[in-house]
Amino acid sequence: MKWFFESDALYFDNGRVVDSARGEIGTTLRIARGRIDGVNVAPPRADVRFDLDGAIVMPAFINAHDHLELNNFPRWKHRPCYANAREWAMEMNARLDSDAEIVAARTVPLADRLFIGGLKNLLSGATTVAHHNPFHAPLRSKHFPVRVVSRYGWSHSLYLSPDFARAYRSTPRNAPYMIHLAEGTDADAQNELARLDDAGALGDNTVLIHGVGLTETQRALAIQKRAALAWCPSSNFFLLNETARVREFSDAHLLAVGSDSRLTGDGDLLDELRVARETKQISQDALLRAVTCDAANILRVRNVGIIERGVRADLVILPNTFGSAADALGNLARADLRAVILDGTVRVADLDFAPLLPDAVRVNLDGREKILARDLAKRYARNSIRETGVELL
Numbered sequence: 001m002k003w004f005f006e007s008d009a010l011y012f013d014n015g016r017v018v019d020s021a022r023g024e025i026g027t028t029l030r031i032a033r034g035r036i037d038g039v040n041v042a043p044p045r046a047d048v049r050f051d052l053d054g055a056i057v058m059p060a061f062i063n064a065h066d067h068l069e070l071n072n073f074p075r076w077k078h079r080p081c082y083a084n085a086r087e088w089a090m091e092m093n094a095r096l097d098s099d100a101e102i103v104a105a106r107t108v109p110l111a112d113r114l115f116i117g118g119l120k121n122l123l124s125g126a127t128t129v130a131h132h133n134p135f136h137a138p139l140r141s142k143h144f145p146v147r148v149v150s151r152y153g154w155s156h157s158l159y160l161s162p163d164f165a166r167a168y169r170s171t172p173r174n175a176p177y178m179i180h181l182a183e184g185t186d187a188d189a190q191n192e193l194a195r196l197d198d199a200g201a202l203g204d205n206t207v208l209i210h211g212v213g214l215t216e217t218q219r220a221l222a223i224q225k226r227a228a229l230a231w232c233p234s235s236n237f238f239l240l241n242e243t244a245r246v247r248e249f250s251d252a253h254l255l256a257v258g259s260d261s262r263l264t265g266d267g268d269l270l271d272e273l274r275v276a277r278e279t280k281q282i283s284q285d286a287l288l289r290a291v292t293c294d295a296a297n298i299l300r301v302r303n304v305g306i307i308e309r310g311v312r313a314d315l316v317i318l319p320n321t322f323g324s325a326a327d328a329l330g331n332l333a334r335a336d337l338r339a340v341i342l343d344g345t346v347r348v349a350d351l352d353f354a355p356l357l358p359d360a361v362r363v364n365l366d367g368r369e370k371i372l373a374r375d376l377a378k379r380y381a382r383n384s385i386r387e388t389g390v391e392l393l
């Protein structure tokens with residue numbers, strides 16, 4: 001298969017190529033040197049060709065909020081419902097050294113925990129992830145399972161980050177500044193946006209995580225300032241039994257979706273899309289934009305999330321059983337994805353993609369046999385913790 005790597009070009013034939021903003025735009029897609037080279041272009045003779053048999057090929061998803069090192073933790077709460085995530089955070093902090101499950105999760109080496117967070121995202125078709133916490137060294141590795149947004153500023157929240165205004169000021173204006181905000185349904189949550197704005201930290205690069213407690217007037221103010229919302233509905237319902245009102249953000253192309261970590265989130269981005277769909281707040285087309293092109297703009301990652309010549313070939317391939325990409329959102333489990341492609345290379349896929357990944361390793365993913373790129377399989381084999389549902393064969 002040496003010739004494949006020499007030409008480094010791949011030609012998908014007989015598919016449905018979907019761009020989130022423009023809809024179905026063609027039937028063939030050519031990838032060269034890790035980038036999208038063209039749609040509906042003629043294949044040079046040397047290309048490796050793959051018949052998609054009507055499958056949908058579209059931009060891979062973008063997860064706008066996760067804590068990658070916290071995905072080996074149990075979903076955790078000590079009350080049925082909180083009025084404000086601050087109460088949850090205080091309870092968690094008080095039990096960090098006493099709750100046996102939390103202690104066990106914390107003792108796992110950071111690099112192993114991060115790897116599981118990256119793998120979780122890759123398997124769900126999310127190849128670009130906004131990580132909320134320091135940019136730990138293992139995230140820089142070119143073998144990390146996904147692309148992690150590396151230019152960002154962040155604060156945890158107004159209540160845990162008294163220096164949030166300084167953190168905002170030190171974030172370049174062309175990088176996102178992310179903060180958990182209005183993660184509650186009480187008066188405190190409703191006061192947070194004004195505090196952020198008074199401190200000069202509500203700008204066009206501000207990404208409000210959660211925003212459950214935002215009033216209509218506050219949503220209008222945030223949108224007027226071109227601040228965006230990262231919506232994490234399953235985490236919100238788990239903690240607060242309520243979620244954000246997202247329609248206005250979506251209409252302004254200022255809505256992204258995040259899985260949050262499994263400490264509070266349901267699982268992965270596909271789970272989040274299911275819960276998002278159930279709220280019936282926005283159309284499926286709008287939801288599609290929120291996990292692709294709109295998220296890319298919000299997170300200032302310009303070369304992913306669209307199908308255009310020259311952008312990175314980060315793609316997912318969905319089964320041909322779906323009428324459209326929008327239809328599929330909320331109805332997809334990770335084992336349903338035909339293939340996940342990062343920088344033009346197949347990373348995990350159904351068995352029939354094996355000719356595109358000759359040294360792949362077979363894995364069982366949630367009861368279905370798949371192939372996984374060899375470097376990922378090797379890294380997974382030596383990881384000290386497992387991802388539930390993933391077993392090397």
Ligand SMILES: [Zn+2]
Binds near residue numbers: 065067180209260
């Ligand atoms: Zn969070």
